Amino acid sequence: ETGVTQSPTHLIKTRGQQVxxxxxxxxxxxxxxxxxxxxxxxxxxxFQYYREEENGRGNFPPRFSGLQFPNYSSELNVNALxxxxxxxxxxxxxxxxxxxxxxxxxxxxxxVL
Amino acid sequence: xxxxxxxxxxxCAEGRAANLPCNHSTISGNEYVYWYRQIHSQGPQYIIHxxxxxxxxxxxxxxxxxxxxxxxLILPHATLRDTAVYYCIVRLYNNNxxxxxxxxxxxVKP
Numbered sequence: 001e002t003g004v005t006q007s008p009t010h011l012i013k014t015r016g017q018q019v020x021x022x023x024x025x026x027x028x029x030x031x032x033x034x035x036x037x038x039x040x041x042x043x044x045x046x047f048q049y050y051r052e053e054e055n056g057r058g059n060f061p062p063r064f065s066g067l068q069f070p071n072y073s074s075e076l077n078v079n080a081l082x083x084x085x086x087x088x089x090x091x092x093x094x095x096x097x098x099x100x101x102x103x104x105x106x107x108x109x110x111x112v113l
Numbered sequence: 114x115x116x117x118x119x120x121x122x123x124x125c126a127e128g129r130a131a132n133l134p135c136n137h138s139t140i141s142g143n144e145y146v147y148w149y150r151q152i153h154s155q156g157p158q159y160i161i162h163x164x165x166x167x168x169x170x171x172x173x174x175x176x177x178x179x180x181x182x183x184x185x186l187i188l189p190h191a192t193l194r195d196t197a198v199y200y201c202i203v204r205l206y207n208n209n210x211x212x213x214x215x216x217x218x219x220x221v222k223p
């Protein structure tokens with residue numbers, strides 16, 4: 001147990017729909033990063049939020065967007081879902097923008113039909 | 114960040130030391146070596162990280178060669194619960210993304 005929670009656990013959507021995934025960071029952590037993990041592959045960095053501002057982005061299109069709230073919880077929004085968006089979405093929290101240790105949540109399994 | 118190369122899979126007998134190698138021949142002087150593991154259907158778990166010196170914590174030891182082109186993660190007494198995918202990552206300390214490769218699938222056998 002890392003103290004990082006994600007909801008929902010599983011989600012099924014159809015192509016073209018929009019989805020919002022949620023993450024609550026560990027107490028005292030003000031930085032949240034989101035990752036996409038396709039089946040059989042390592043996690044791929046989507047973006048990071050630090051004190052409610054985007055603080056870096058990986059190679060993902062603009063239809064992947066995010067928010068961080070004053071309590072440091074975060075949302076990942078994906079518009080115009082594609083079949084290839086089917087994956088495990090992980091969030092990780094840490095204190096500050098340094099990376100001594102990231103604490104990962106259990107993930108949300110998204111299936112796009 | 115430098116690229117890493119790891120074996121696809123390894124086996125280890127329960128109770129024995131598990132030695133997981135990682136090659137990072139293009140590592141630069143200010144890049145750190147991190148290790149994470151991912152047990153099936155869970156989020157990755159931080160294990161250890163280091164720059165030049167060998168490091169040890171309650172979970173594992175990290176041995177980095179003098180030229181820093183390779184490293185080894187050592188689990189001193191592997192248990193069945195150590196069965197997981199182990200990721201070796203090289204990155205700048207203040208970079209905000211972790212570049213996971215495919216990792217090494219370690220299977221600990223009774």
